[in-house]
Amino acid sequence: MRMSPLTRTLAALTVGCAAFAVTPVAASAAPAAVQAPAKHKMKVQAAAVKGKVKKHEKTQVKGRIDDAARSVDADAETLIVQELQAGAWVNVATGGCRPNGAFSIDVSFDVSATLSLRVFHPESTLYAAAYSDVFALVVL
Numbered sequence: 640m641r642m643s644p645l646t647r648t649l650a651a652l653t654v655g656c657a658a659f660a661v662t663p664v665a666a667s668a669a670p671a672a673v674q675a676p677a678k679h680k681m682k683v684q685a686a687a688v689k690g691k692v693k694k695h696e697k698t699q700v701k702g703r704i705d706d707a708a709r710s711v712d713a714d715a716e717t718l719i720v721q722e723l724q725a726g727a728w729v730n731v732a733t734g735g736c737r738p739n740g741a742f743s744i745d746v747s748f749d750v751s752a753t754l755s756l757r758v759f760h761p762e763s764t765l766y767a768a769a770y771s772d773v774f775a776l777v778v779l
Contacts, residue, residue, distance in 0.1 A: 678767040681706045681738065683718070685758035685771040693779050697747045702758060702771060706738040716760060720744050723755040723773070731756070738766075748778045 642650070685702030692698045700720050715735035721728040736742035748754065754776045762768040 679708050681766045681769045683769050683771040686774050687776045691777040700744045703741045704736050719759045721759050753777050
């Protein structure tokens with residue numbers, strides 16, 4: 640059966656309109672994106688126990704992490720002591736601490752220098768990344 644050009648055009652328009660009409664229905668049937676809950680902000684406070692130490696002498700970096708929105712029952716969070724070297728923060732030691740708790744991380748250095756240190760908390764599933772103020776440690 641041969642169709643006239645007008646019939647073919649009308650058939651093409653009908654199929655196109657039907658496809659266009661179905662498209663919004665398919666898009667609205669798709670599941671909505673689930674938004675992740677907002678991450679808690681954490682405050683990290685830290686300082687070296689001693690201001691001056693000898694080379695290879697162990698000392699501690701002590702402090703606490705505070706989060707008013709979480710309880711002490713939460714799992715321990717990772718903490719990293721970092722040293723500023725040539726403009727970049729380099730990991731020196733790691734430890735852990737529960738939110739609203741105190742921590743103590745052992746460190747020692749084999750160079751004689753005044754070091755700039757901080758404690759860094761990397762981003763986790765519950766918390767945004769956070770870091771302490773920079774503090775100095777003199778290694779003699």
